[in-house]
Amino acid sequence: MTGKIWGMGIGPGDPELITLKAYNRLREADVVAYPAPEVGDSLARSIVADHLPIGIKEYAIRMPLVEARFPAQQIYDKAALDIEEMVQQGKNVAVLCEGDPFFYGSFMYLFGRLSESCPMEVIPGVSSLTASAAMLRSPLAARNDVLTVLPGPLDEDALRSGIEKSDAVAIIKVGRHFEKIHRVLSDLDLLDCARYVERATMENQRILPINDLEDNKAPYFSIILVHKRGEAWTV
Amino acid sequence: MTGKIWGMGIGPGDPELITLKAYNRLREADVVAYPAPEVGDSLARSIVADHLPIGIKEYAIRMPLVEARFPAQQIYDKAALDIEEMVQQGKNVAVLCEGDPFFYGSFMYLFGRLSESCPMEVIPGVSSLTASAAMLRSPLAARNDVLTVLPGPLDEDALRSGIEKSDAVAIIKVGRHFEKIHRVLSDLDLLDCARYVERATMENQRILPINDLEDNKAPYFSIILVHKRGEAWTV
Numbered sequence: 001m002t003g004k005i006w007g008m009g010i011g012p013g014d015p016e017l018i019t020l021k022a023y024n025r026l027r028e029a030d031v032v033a034y035p036a037p038e039v040g041d042s043l044a045r046s047i048v049a050d051h052l053p054i055g056i057k058e059y060a061i062r063m064p065l066v067e068a069r070f071p072a073q074q075i076y077d078k079a080a081l082d083i084e085e086m087v088q089q090g091k092n093v094a095v096l097c098e099g100d101p102f103f104y105g106s107f108m109y110l111f112g113r114l115s116e117s118c119p120m121e122v123i124p125g126v127s128s129l130t131a132s133a134a135m136l137r138s139p140l141a142a143r144n145d146v147l148t149v150l151p152g153p154l155d156e157d158a159l160r161s162g163i164e165k166s167d168a169v170a171i172i173k174v175g176r177h178f179e180k181i182h183r184v185l186s187d188l189d190l191l192d193c194a195r196y197v198e199r200a201t202m203e204n205q206r207i208l209p210i211n212d213l214e215d216n217k218a219p220y221f222s223i224i225l226v227h228k229r230g231e232a233w234t235v
Numbered sequence: 236m237t238g239k240i241w242g243m244g245i246g247p248g249d250p251e252l253i254t255l256k257a258y259n260r261l262r263e264a265d266v267v268a269y270p271a272p273e274v275g276d277s278l279a280r281s282i283v284a285d286h287l288p289i290g291i292k293e294y295a296i297r298m299p300l301v302e303a304r305f306p307a308q309q310i311y312d313k314a315a316l317d318i319e320e321m322v323q324q325g326k327n328v329a330v331l332c333e334g335d336p337f338f339y340g341s342f343m344y345l346f347g348r349l350s351e352s353c354p355m356e357v358i359p360g361v362s363s364l365t366a367s368a369a370m371l372r373s374p375l376a377a378r379n380d381v382l383t384v385l386p387g388p389l390d391e392d393a394l395r396s397g398i399e400k401s402d403a404v405a406i407i408k409v410g411r412h413f414e415k416i417h418r419v420l421s422d423l424d425l426l427d428c429a430r431y432v433e434r435a436t437m438e439n440q441r442i443l444p445i446n447d448l449e450d451n452k453a454p455y456f457s458i459i460l461v462h463k464r465g466e467a468w469t470v
Contacts, residue, residue: 016256102368122369133337
């Protein structure tokens, strides 16, 4: 009579980029849980809004979405207790995660708390990494390329070192770190090999030349892809 | 009257891990093209076999699948000419790609040849990278981790250098390079942090302790994930 948890990646933003598996399990779920801001709508919920079955119970995990501050652990402690209780009552709970659950995903905070106590399946999703490459029409990596994923909050030395040893780089969570990243790429003479996209596959996606950002301000959901073979390389 | 090309990621192997977008475009396509061995069935085609509309025309791109030899360029030259002709005749062509097209994907060989001459949409897919993490129940990376993707054919120094500078590593295309990779991980005292999966999400998926491979032989579609926080880290 125990239920289970599906930790599901729902893709980068385009509702059509959810997998059949996530779609099908969502239709079978008793409860859908998702991260949300303290006030207002959940981005994750909005991605699957058209796929939610009528009458499904909703559970919002509300937290301050302050950039570069990691989520308050006590909020996840509470959410984990609530979800565990639902599972013990026999409910199947779909936990939404933008992108992929195990690629810098918010679901990991619940996975760590619940994977021992609840039956759980992790459903991979399309990550913003490959979605950004598709939107930029810019391959990430091929053949024996070394590809490094660097979070924007890293300091300049860490960014430089990560870029130097790689053929291809994806810098994620650019946000307010844009100026620092731009400086590092400029120092390494790699600006011509860099491409910028924000909110890939979402309705308000923007692709801009990397030198054209107003006030050098980027949203949290932005990515810079660099390939040392240049901007328009192919195999 | 011109048709178009959809270069579509179809995911790592489980037919349910295709996106709604790839599924929907496949139902609208006039032709489905896919890589195949010189003789026998195409793995990519088998993943979507249940989704193919009745009467769709099929076009197999057949080539010697010799591990670690990159595909013969003249085979892609010929396939590109054939597909371009179909598009000029008004056909919509779905080109299948295991995993994601721009993450070490076979579609890049056609992208480079056809992106200027044919209308083309690239549809991202679930990569083997995140699918492997889900199957291993082992997060890839979180917070400000540096994650590096290293192809198995790299030499020992390149592997060692890539691992040393990262928090998390995914070694792809392990195949006949398993012994070399195992030696590097052993030298770095990281075997306890490493997890191995072959053919993630396929029917014949296997997860083994990294010291338990018979004769140290791994198939081409195998991945080793390493995280320096250990085997069972969480956030």
